[in-house]
Amino acid sequence: MTGTVKFHLNGQEVAVPAGLTILEAASLHGVKIPTLCHHPDQRVKANCRVCVVEVEGQKNLAASCATAVTAGMKVRTNSPRIRETVQTILELIFANHPQECLTCIRNGNCELRRLAADYGIREVKGEMACDALPLDTSTPSIVRNPNKCIKCGRCAEVCHHVQETGILYSHFRSVDVQVAPEYGKSLSDVACVLCGQCAAVCPVGAIHEKDDIARVWAALDDPAKHVVVQVAPAVRVSIAEEFGQQPGTIATGRLVAALRKLGFDRVFDTDFTADLTIMEEGHELLHRLKSGGALPLITSCSPGWVKYIEHSYPELLPHVSTCKSPQQMFGALAKTYYPDRAGIDPADIFVVSIMPCTAKKFESERPEMNSSGHRDVDAVLTTRELGRILKQAGVDFAALQDSDFDDPLGISTGAAAIFGVTGGVMEAALRTVYEVVTGQELESVEFTAVRGLQGIKEATVDLAGAPVKVAVAHGLGNARRIMNLLRAGLADYTFIEIMCCPGGCIGGGGQPYGTTDAVRRQRIEAAYRVDAGLALRKSHQNPAVAKLYEEFLRQPLSEVSHHLLHTKYRNRSLYKLKG
Ligand code: SF4
Ligand code: SF4
Ligand code: SF4
Ligand code: FES
Numbered sequence: 001m002t003g004t005v006k007f008h009l010n011g012q013e014v015a016v017p018a019g020l021t022i023l024e025a026a027s028l029h030g031v032k033i034p035t036l037c038h039h040p041d042q043r044v045k046a047n048c049r050v051c052v053v054e055v056e057g058q059k060n061l062a063a064s065c066a067t068a069v070t071a072g073m074k075v076r077t078n079s080p081r082i083r084e085t086v087q088t089i090l091e092l093i094f095a096n097h098p099q100e101c102l103t104c105i106r107n108g109n110c111e112l113r114r115l116a117a118d119y120g121i122r123e124v125k126g127e128m129a130c131d132a133l134p135l136d137t138s139t140p141s142i143v144r145n146p147n148k149c150i151k152c153g154r155c156a157e158v159c160h161h162v163q164e165t166g167i168l169y170s171h172f173r174s175v176d177v178q179v180a181p182e183y184g185k186s187l188s189d190v191a192c193v194l195c196g197q198c199a200a201v202c203p204v205g206a207i208h209e210k211d212d213i214a215r216v217w218a219a220l221d222d223p224a225k226h227v228v229v230q231v232a233p234a235v236r237v238s239i240a241e242e243f244g245q246q247p248g249t250i251a252t253g254r255l256v257a258a259l260r261k262l263g264f265d266r267v268f269d270t271d272f273t274a275d276l277t278i279m280e281e282g283h284e285l286l287h288r289l290k291s292g293g294a295l296p297l298i299t300s301c302s303p304g305w306v307k308y309i310e311h312s313y314p315e316l317l318p319h320v321s322t323c324k325s326p327q328q329m330f331g332a333l334a335k336t337y338y339p340d341r342a343g344i345d346p347a348d349i350f351v352v353s354i355m356p357c358t359a360k361k362f363e364s365e366r367p368e369m370n371s372s373g374h375r376d377v378d379a380v381l382t383t384r385e386l387g388r389i390l391k392q393a394g395v396d397f398a399a400l401q402d403s404d405f406d407d408p409l410g411i412s413t414g415a416a417a418i419f420g421v422t423g424g425v426m427e428a429a430l431r432t433v434y435e436v437v438t439g440q441e442l443e444s445v446e447f448t449a450v451r452g453l454q455g456i457k458e459a460t461v462d463l464a465g466a467p468v469k470v471a472v473a474h475g476l477g478n479a480r481r482i483m484n485l486l487r488a489g490l491a492d493y494t495f496i497e498i499m500c501c502p503g504g505c506i507g508g509g510g511q512p513y514g515t516t517d518a519v520r521r522q523r524i525e526a527a528y529r530v531d532a533g534l535a536l537r538k539s540h541q542n543p544a545v546a547k548l549y550e551e552f553l554r555q556p557l558s559e560v561s562h563h564l565l566h567t568k569y570r571n572r573s574l575y576k577l578k579g
Contacts, residue, residue: 007073022053022064022075031077034086034115037152038065039201040516043161045153050086050115053077061085087119094124096131096175098147104205109513111203112150133178138188140365141210141358142199144180149206151177155198162502164477165308167192191311191572193476195304195500196358196382196509209358209510213389215379219350220263227350228266228338229259230330230409233274234356234420234505235383237526241512242387243397248522250530253402259354260403261395269405270353271412273329274419274428276548277301278539280565281323282433283556285495294318296471296486296493299425301325303363304500304509306569308476313483314571319496322566324376326419327353327360328369330409331376332564337552338409346374353380356420356508359500371564382510411544414445414537417530420505422474423450423457424527426497430461430470431538438464445537453503453517453524456482458493468494475502 004015009029016025021044023033036048044066052061056074061082069075076082093112101107136144156168156179167190171178181190199207219227239258240249259267285297300306300321309316324332330353335346353360363369364377381389390397404410415431418424427447434442449459450470455478460469471493473479479498485491501507503520506527531537539545553561 005069005071007069007071007075009075010077016069020069022055022062022067022069022073022077023051025069026053026064026075026077033064033077034118035065036111036115036150036203037154039154039157040518042154042157042201045157048089048150048152050089052082052085054079054082083119086115087121090116090119090121091125093150094121095126096129097150098130099124099128100148104148105208105211106205110205113204136186137210138186139192139194139210139362141194141361142187142192142196142207143210144187144207145205146178146180147206148204149179150204151179152203153179154201154203155179155207158197158201162475162477163193163195163197163500164480165191165193165195168198191308193304193307193311193500194359194362195476197501198509199358200509200511200513200515209382209384210361211385211388212361212379212381213385213392216352216381216389219352219379222350224348225350226265226344226348227263227352228268228334229264229352229354230268230270230273230327230334231255231259231354232270232327232356232420232505233417233424233527233530234508234511234523235354235386236530237420237506237523238356238383238511239386240397241514242383242390245398246522247514247519248526250526251397252530253404254397254400256405257400257403258390258395258397261400262389262393264352266406266409267403268330268334268409269412270326270330271416271419272409272542272544273326273333274301274416275413275539275542275545276329276565277323277326277419278415278425278428278432279545279549279556280329280561281321282429282436282539284321284323285429285433286436287557289494296491296496297321298496299498301419301425302359302498302500302505303357304359305476305479305498307359307362307572308479308500309483310569310572312480312573313487314573316483316486317569317571319486320569322562322568324369324565324567325360325363326416327355327380328363328376328567329565331364331369332372333409333548335372335374335376336564337548340552341408346372349374350378351376353377354383354386355380356383356505356511357501358382358509360510368567383508383512384510387512408544408547411542413539413542414531414534415539416542417534418527421451421524421527422453422499422504423447423472423497424504425499426450426470426472426495428539429495429497432540434461434463435538435540442538450497451528453520470495470497472497474499474504474507476500
């Protein structure tokens with residue numbers, strides 16, 4: 001629909017683009033209508049009714065999220081009848097909701113609590129009838145508290161229509177409705193990939209990351225522990241949001257300074273092992289091209305994606321790169337190479353990861369992630385948990401002076417900076433593979449064909465006269481479409497990048513609340529600005545990675561590399577879900 005539509009909003013005539021809902025149109029004119037089930041990136045569900053408005057000529061109040069503006073329509077968003085209705089809806093929700101705000105993980109950013117404050121809810125009228133259902137704490141990543149669920153359906157929507165994993169369903173009817181896995185199963189008993197996209201869209205404390213802050217404090221408070229921290233590329237372009245700054249704010253230096261204030265002995269950078277991943281994965285691709293290994297090669301740095309292919313396409317696992325993710329490569333080196341050089345007993349080292357991702361918690365606990373003889377990674381905090389621990393420590397993030405990462409695991413290139421963006425791993429790999437194969441310097445390092453939020457992107461790259469077709473997918477629904485092509489023998493790609501979460505890690509399930517496509521774009525642009533601002537933009541130019549090979553690993557795909565930096569996968573198809 002094109003053109004503009006004029007309508008009356010609270011007595012004033014206003015013009016808006018045609019095709020908008022009343023909710024969207026009102027927002028354009030500075031009128032915020034309350035919502036709970038609505039999410040800007042999702043289809044209309046219209047089940048909570050807190051967004052009701054009066055439309056002249058209509059007897060019933062209209063759900064503004066589900067009603068299109070029409071020419072001449074007269075809408076009121078604020079009247080005694082509307083306020084009373086919204087208050088009644090909120091009171092009904094609270095009558096069936098645990099009054100645990102003070103101890104709730106969403107205290108401070110709960111959408112329901114904010115509405116209750118805005119609407120002056122001071123008492124819960126009627127009889128309280130809270131559920132006392134058991135919590136699902138079966139996974140290392142996600143906690144489900146069905147007692148706090150307001151049945152908005154946002155989690156099921158993302159799980160079914162974005163990730164297409166179909167784990168969360170609405171069960172039962174009317175007041176008994178529950179949003180949960182099938183047959184009352186726990187998340188560890190179904191093919192949940194622990195991506196946390198459900199948690200990222202939940203408006204309340206009904207699904208959230210498992211909180212590992214206490215374990216990190218215990219390590220930091222233990223004088224016998226040498227506690228090192230690594231930070232994923234996507235965190236530096238989102239952490240400032242936890243302190244009220246705009247999405248897309250680049251906060252690398254302040255992030256390092258904040259981690260020093262927490263008391264970490266060394267502040268390192270996952271970008272270092274992102275560069276290392278490109279060296280290992282790029283050479284794995286070249287090795288497979290030369291020696292006839294399974295092609296296309298598929299990236300392995302997204303743990304939700306790896307768990308998904310283990311559950312859903314186990315016969316395609318030989319295509320997945322054997323490279324551990326940058327998080328796990330870092331952990332393996334932090335327990336071998338680093339303590340060797342620093343003269344520290346690896347048993348005393350405690351590795352903390354700051355990740356945008358809830359599935360990284362699961363990945364760190366995979367039994368095989370201990371090739372150094374110790375757990376590669378001891379604790380994983382999401383960006384949201386980092387925000388909370390910094391607040392607990394009284395760190396004034398806005399006032400911090402920039403600090404630099406520590407050597408040697410803190411040096412990185414622009415290629416690593418874009419790892420957290422859909423298409424970023426592919427672009428970083430192409431920068432290195434092209435130069436290794438052709439022996440020529442790239443004229444432009446920017447492979448724009450693999451950039452952007454399109455669900456599936458394709459490009460063909462000329463490698464010394466040989467055209468190489470690549471594909472990039474983000475969000476598991478898009479991954480599924482590529483895997484179906486591959487399963488049917490219809491995928492003529494050589495290399496495929498898959499990221500579990502929409503937009504890549506910048507849209508991870510552990511990122512600050514409020515992630516929408518608009519926010520994803522801002523974080524993506526920031527990651528590209530970080531890349532463009534660095535002197536070195538190709539992983540093979542990283543001097544610290546070159547030194548690591550010279551002193552320790554010898555060469556990409558060496559025996560030591562294979563032992564420490566590569567891994568294997570398992571079939572988790574039906575009835576083989578655990579482990
Ligand atoms: S989910 Fe929100 S309203 Fe419910 S207990 Fe937590 S903070 Fe309070
Ligand atoms: S973590 Fe991901 S796969 Fe699991 S229920 Fe949530 S959205 Fe679905
Ligand atoms: S778990 Fe959260 S997102 Fe899912 S239905 Fe309940 S309140 Fe909504
Ligand atoms: S936000 Fe409109 S019905 Fe829920």
